[in-house]
Amino acid sequence: MSSSSAVSLYLDPQIRDWVLFPITLVMILVGVLRHYVVVLLQATPKKLSRAAIREQRALTRCQILRATSANSPIPPSFYKAISQNLSEALKAGTYLKDGPPKADAPPTTPNPLSDPAAMDGMMAGMKTQMVMMVPQMVIMGWINFFFQGFVLIKLPFPLTLGFKSMLQRGIETPDMDVRWVSSLSWYFLNFFGLNGLYRLILGGDNSADSSRDMTVSPFASMGTAQPGQPQDFTKLYKAERDNLEFAEGLYSWVGQDVDMKVLRKYGKLPPNSKQ
């Protein structure tokens, strides 16, 4: 890999053959391997019992009822009956998995460490993390040990000085052209930039890209997105009851004035008349 005449820096082709290509190849292969290991490690989603499904979906019913309440397809008496039934049931806790709560029982917040279902979710996250961390640490150690301070390639386009710390990590030379890329920086470029290639090789939802996992810790994802995490349904139900009341205030039946509407539509009544 030769440089232009102005710069008196020449790279040995051996560096290209024995450092640049191996690093890239190893990173791609580790990504592919990681994808398959994660697929193997993935536990089959746990089946929910009937009561648990019912508990989860009770909120959906309210949402469906509320979704159309401003222009509801069902007449007032039916709407009121459904709405009030749901409200009562939410208040009494009929939909809770363990049945209605006892009056004198102290309110308990579910502890994720004592619930086996939550532990499973946490373990799955940890396992994926391990599969990500271990090989990346090994590769980084390998590069640091054997190729520390290597200059690998020269980028074919000029860059500003701001990129120096990004492209020349591990080389402390203030005067070198920013276009030269060090071995450690090449590793990071690959680490963050190979996702597009993985998508080509393994398809859209692969788990080869490890940079994605960097942002989430196994403990951070617990409370929010993961299915099967303990949620305090009592609180959710309470909020939903307020929503239901609000929707009942907004309620109007689509058939309320439909006779007038149809008559106007067919020109039997003048538009916008009251009677």
Next chain:
Amino acid sequence: MSVASALSQLANYRVHNTRASQRTFEKGYQILQKNAHKNLGDDSWAFLEQLALASIDIGRLDVADDCLQLLSDKFPGSPRVECLTGIRLEAASPPETALKYYSELLEADSANATAWKRKISVLRRTGKVEKAVGELCAFLDTFYTDVEGWLELADLYAECCQYTPSLQALSHALLLAPQNPFYALQFAETAYTANDLPLALKTFLVVVDMSDGDESGVTLAESTPLGITVRAWFGVKLCTRRLLAPSTLQPSSESGTPPPTPTHLALLDELATERLRVAYSSSAGVKGEIARGREEVFAWVA
């Protein structure tokens, strides 16, 4: 017929959920005998399921057994195959055996929706309506979003002349699919049968409002009502006629829907008459030709 075209036809059936068992069987059997499904890849399992159902439908249980064998070899313990096995059981064995089979499936996994639905259908078929209603209610309490389930429940109630519960079940179906005029029409007809005329009238008008005016460029007053709209206009006419009939009794409405004022009723009656005359003055699509049943309809609306 070539194998390729048969396969594409079958895939088309699968996408559109067409039952067409006899045709499916003829094509599928030919493919199965040529072993052409082997090079379908992952689609071959969907094909085998389709063929199994079709052959159960037309009574070729030997073919169904072959398909089932292939499927259960590939997916042991899959709930979908288990359900198919149950349907095969229903076809040949007494319903008690099938019921027992489904109950076992449900015991293993209480949230197996397909097995649960099959169980309810067997219960209904064997005449245990009360039990079927109970199970169906429990099912819908868990899987609220199942529109077919609500329609089935409405049908079950209507069969026993329980129109108010039937209307309640239909209202859930309406909530789940508010854009479907057919459910609204069923609601209106059930209300009419339950003698809740104001409610029926309003819902028939909702159906009219939802389904008319599909043709662009023609003003509504000039367009010809088609399909479901005609049926809804018939409903409107029936309701207005009965509401206008001189009677000492106020029209009862269990749902508390107020009827329109007499002036509006008269206008609606007039409009429905006019619409029905338009609908039957020429047959659909062909101008000038007189529609079938024109005389009768004209005599009826007059």
